[in-house]
């Protein structure tokens with residue numbers, strides 16, 4: 511069985527500021543949004559400042575009262591985005607299955623052929639040595655458990671939840687650690703079943719939770735047991751792969767158009783293979799000499815990645831939809847509805863024009 515990693519950078523904005531200005535290192539540091547004198551808000555702060563009770567979203571006035579010696583610097587979003595991109599690129603070097611969830615947070619899937627714990631250690635080491643940033647990583651069997659686990663060992667943390675230990679690990683934690691267990695939900699759980707910990711929640715009958723909260727109740731019942739089968743959604747999977755050609759001279763000859771189609775189908779197939787993806791939908795794009803453009807597509811029952819299938823459907827679409835009295839200025843072939851090849855996850859993304 512593969513592993514899911516959850517990675518979150520430690521005190522991200524503050525750590526980047528310290529990286530760029532070493533004089534700030536090991537100091538209570540606040541990165542502030544808005545006016546840094548009075549009316550601003552804490553975007554984040556170093557762990558040294560957190561010791562004094564300062565935290566994200568706190569007003570600066572309050573933060574200064576708690577920690578008068580804190581150094582305050584204004585946010586610099588562009589710089590954080592650049593450092594974030596470096597981290598995400600490093601992660602994509604380590605696994606093709608990366609889902610970025612925020613500027614400093616991502617999930618990775620490591621297939622069973624590799625040692626997920628080893629990969630996680632290597633990632634943490636590389637982020638430290640090569641990018642000079644610090645992160646916390648949790649390794650578990652699914653996204654939910656890895657996300658919850660990560661927050662329990664910050665900063666510079668590393669934790670592994672073995673397969674089968676999910677429920678035991680979660681049991682002592684307060685129920686608010688479950689993403690989506692908001693205040694209203696928690697108040698109801700408390701009054702109705704006296705639920706405080708995730709273990710308490712696991713003891714509540716799943717049917718009763720469903721009766722009380724509907725679909726959300728079913729989610730809570732699963733979550734309390736550490737059950738989650740939500741897939742890693744890669745950036746790649748949300749995109750489509752396509753090729754197109756604009757001709758120097760508009761084309762009227764079917765055999766020439768078909769030659770182009772064949773060549774583009776081959777390139778699309780190669781790209782699918784490189785990304786280890788399969789596709790269900792094949793799209794033909796046609797632009798006529800007067801610039802009117804049509805796209806037509808066919809969706810298959812079974813995902814495929816082979817050149818012959820793409821070529822066959824592209825040619826059929828051309829046959830059916832090209833008004834051959836009109837010359838063609840641009841021709842394109844693409845695929846969407848991409849799924850991970852042979853993965854445990856089927857990413858059925860409803861995509862595409864018409």
Ligand code: TTP
Pocket residue numbers: 518519520521522523524552553554555566567613614664665
């Ligand atoms: P977080 O990961 O929530 O916080 P963090 O990285 O600063 O600290 P840690 O993960 O170690 O607890 O958010 C990432 C960045 O997003 C954070 O550095 C600043 C920004 N942010 C805000 O601007 N406002 C906020 O309210 C929060 C929570 C974060």
Ligand code: MG
Pocket residue numbers: 518519520521522614
């Ligand atoms: Mg963080």
